[in-house]
Amino acid sequence: MAGKKGKSGGKANNGGLTKGEMTQDDRLQAIVLTDSFETRFMPLTSVKPRCLLPLANVPLIEYTLEFLAKANAREVLLVCSSHANQISDYIESSKWNLPWSPFKVITIMSPEARSVGDAMRDLDNRGIISGDFILVSGDVVTNVEFDRLYEFHKKMRAKDKDHIVTMCLSKASQFHRTRSLEPAAFILDKSDNRCLYYQQIPAAFSRKKTSLEIDTELLENVDDFTIRNDLIDCRIDICTPTVPAIFQENFDYQLLRSDFVKGVLSSDLLSKHVYAYITDEYAARVESWQTYDSISRDFIGRWCFPLTLEANIVSDQTYSYDSGHVYKEKDVVLAQSCKIGKCTAIGSKTRIGEGTLIENSVIGRNCKIGENIKITNSYIWDNTVIGNDSVVDHCILASNSNLGKSVILNDGCVIGFDVKIDDNMEIPSGSRISGTPVKSLHPHELGLSEEELSDTEKEEDKIIDSPAIALVGAQGVGYIYESDLSEMEEDARELDKVAHDLSNHLEEACLSDDSISSRIVKAKKKRTMSTNSMYTDREGDASEFDEDEESFQEEGIATVKRAIENNHDLDTAMLELNTLRMSMNVTYHEVRNVTVVALLRRVYHFIATQTLGPKEAVAKVFGQWGQLFKRETFDREEYVDLIDLLMQRTSEQGFEKPDLILFSALNNLYDNDILEEDIVYQWWDNVSQDPAYDEVKRLTEKWVDWLREADEETSEESSEESSDDGDEDNADDGED
Template identity: 80%
Template structure:
């Protein structure tokens, strides 16, 4: 299915393009992000990169490269971070590296990248972008006609000089299987599909109401707009060379949509435009186990035509197509009494025994499937062995895994590479088992002393999972893997549960096309007295006071968050906060509280996305934005209150290492002369004996002790200097 050389030039000539446009087409580049910067496919991705995991017995990266071949890309650059060496070796041995490949392919090793933003900044530093380029994820399955997308992009570029990005979005029905994961709302100009606003909305399974709040200024000069939450974001973009440069200028931009696109649309300084190309064709990303299952079913069901399994994408494949969407390669050995149901694919040299039933499943190569086995809605990868009388329903069994006789895998199980499960075992629903222990995916360098750093290293090297004898049996081998959710908020935990579920429970989904409302005004109760006023009827006014403070907290956090995301200067952020404080008549305590919450959430974002280590994230955020506190605290009691807020909010945020966060925040504020020793000592004397915060205060206790010792040494040295001076006199 690979495209032919020279096709782009010929098509350009037929469309009457100028020589300059033809030359630009001939240089069309594609950037492939091989890493999703997520841990949703753990524990499998601890062994193998996600882009090399098979979907319908074809590595995911092959579907992306096939699309780029039909798009007539001339140069493809694969940005590799996780398992970069494996990807590089795969590409070197693939058909894409042969002299007759439709494009030149190269890998860019970027092991330090922890987000899309890092990858784009690395590209900008290397200076490899020569013009408009395709930005695509290495896990996209699509049959989109690129010519139409590219023509739309060029048309908008010619019309709008500020156009820098075209997003490809696919329309989906209300209950489309791949739509319910990470939904988003797009506000588009109805005249030309220019994107006016972007916002993630609650997941289909959260049952939270969806509402959009948009600045009316963004809708100025727009005659008519539409709000769309029925679009699948397949992450196929056509970008101008300005995109990497903007990432470079805004270090806080990490995510492509929620940071970059949203930041571009809301920025008054950049004044750049993003357009949406909406297609009816199949286009989706393998973002989770659930989308892996959904896209596999679509692909086997030929919804991606002409991209089909019997097109034999891989050079050594020999699939033939039979009625009922059944695909078989050569040298498959089937027992006479086995039953192969609809929507099933079987790889070469696989043997299936007597009485076995397989339906809606994909079986890899060289698999040994025993007798009287039932496999439904599942994916068995290469070289797996399944013992007699086993039952597998809606599961994944990875390469070289061995299941004994009479083994039952309940809905949603993921059996990793080289796992062995003993006879007569039942694995509960949603269990993930790895063949080797999995280390934490959040290594951090704290820069502490030798004793403390050794403790930190031990914590960082902790194993996510334990030897699962109760799951794999005494003769089995496997470790139970559980996501490290300690630093995730409630929504992230819910998202992880959905991502870990292979099933598509559409009856539970609440993603209605009518579920979004636009909010243009918001009513708020006004307080008639100041915070220091005495109330004659305390109970009557208490609820109003609480609601007012709660409203301010939401608005205040949003104000600080917006300042960070758009990289406002401190004076602008302070002016907005102070205006909000006076309009809602709250105290500086509420302002400090909202600011601390916003800064800690930003720290959490950096850590959760593995963009920065814990200490580095705190130093970056509080080093720049902690200066806000100079205009929020004015006397010793208020600075002590600030430290109290920091300790309380750090404890509540759910960090994996809250003691390191609190210590780093206090130390950064101390280094920036916002806190001094005397205030720290006064605060510490009041809180050091409180057992409720022992976990949060561990490193702070050592730090305060160190401060006091350094202070004493400094005092002694100054005394000695005075004595020496007096003796000399």
């Protein structure tokens, strides 16, 4: 917990403060919106409010309150709509309610609020805002140094009497994994970062184009401005008391950015100004399953330092840190033969059985995990039971869920509270299962009791559930949850589908219109034949073969991608690929193909996000993962096939400089002793006259010529050395 400056309600002793410390007057009120007013975390938020869901075994609200403690807030107002009683009970029993808490916490029940606008109007009616205040969501994770943000705010306030809001924005690349599902463009005055215009833009996965339409009058008296769409809006704002009043005067303002900020900036009557404070520090909101997954990984990977798990910000936690980003609490029981991989956290009193592998995952307290289980990239909450021989890949299991023996949870499953799954069941990718039937829209999302609901609301309530016996088994307990999208507009439905999906497919969706994966599906190319790529002995219909091949391509690419993202060792990655190859009965040609596709896609990602230049991106990806080819390629013909695949896929990807990519990849494989000169020469002799790939092989031609010249020079030097040795021997004979 952050160090305190004094007890809440106490008077500051200004005379004892050193220069730079805040005085009592500098300490702000903080408004925390504990409700998201969305259904993205259903069905879990039908049982528990989002702000109390655990992220890395820490309730989300704790990250927000820890930030406010470091920000030296004097009073924190928690505005509660959904499951307000649960939040109140949690705060009452937490360290924030102790006499030495750094601030006073007040829980404000606002059950009628359906939006940020409603919450702000309720605050204005109560008249409890006494000055400038911090407005923040109850789902923010950040290590932002608030003092700098506050100094910027005060500077702008002193300079501009019409300044009413300072927004905290964090820099991020276009495809940054914690970037909002609802990105936006900000037009800022370059001189002081005053926000001139705000507009939401389509999410990357939508592939829709847009343009900014701005009234030129908004740019009057502005010498230079910049358009920014590379910013994460973490929803940390410093507001003046004018803000709730503006919401009160404009009842159509519901959303904080697209209604309030955009409305204020474009209003001739208000003439108020909003400023942006842009930081390089970590700041993100847990606003979807994807950001939950991404922020969890960042936190375990220590990107939020000094906010770390072993800091034990929850008073009863006892985490310690080991190498490989492994965190364990006291009283964890590990079997001798179990393996705990990197980037893993395990809560107190959890028991893990023999032969179990856990990697890149967070395990809660009091969990019972049996033998020979594989858990990867997943989040297992408190009091969960998992039977022997089960597999859990990239899933969330909420508290008190129970998996039988030999259960398989595929990518993206969300298993709700108290769900029970019978033995030998396999849950399809992306399934969401709740322990009880779930009601749709506001009443269930807000978690209101039956007494709090009006008769009309009860009648309009719609049950979204269907028996899940086929999924959970005869002895299982659970209901399939599907969000109610029928009344949404098409764009909203698409956003909702992505927001509800734990499986992270955003990167593939936004790389390019002609991504490798889309081309593979659209065009079935003939495969280059090699010793291990013969398939004439395969029985069955040709259409079945094509379907199996496409299915392997999709799953194989995902397997390599997952290995790269989670930094698996080569043995694990190759084991998964070989298992997939044998289960689908495909050849090593297909294995090499999906590996090439996945590596080139990763290179494209680094270039598209401006993380690395083309040569550096190729060196990073192929330098580590090019070693996979040694385990997929076994003779001369297959190495020629590998180079053919590299050339074809590089050409198809649509790189800006495909010749540089191919040359860099081949040179890297050559330097790492994966390719030999005579194999390169054999391949080049077959393709050098083919005009179809002239653009992609332009630099490679020069490289091959250079290799041959170097070979000839080496041969000549060897011949001269041999000749010199012979002359020396003859001279020795003469002397004798």
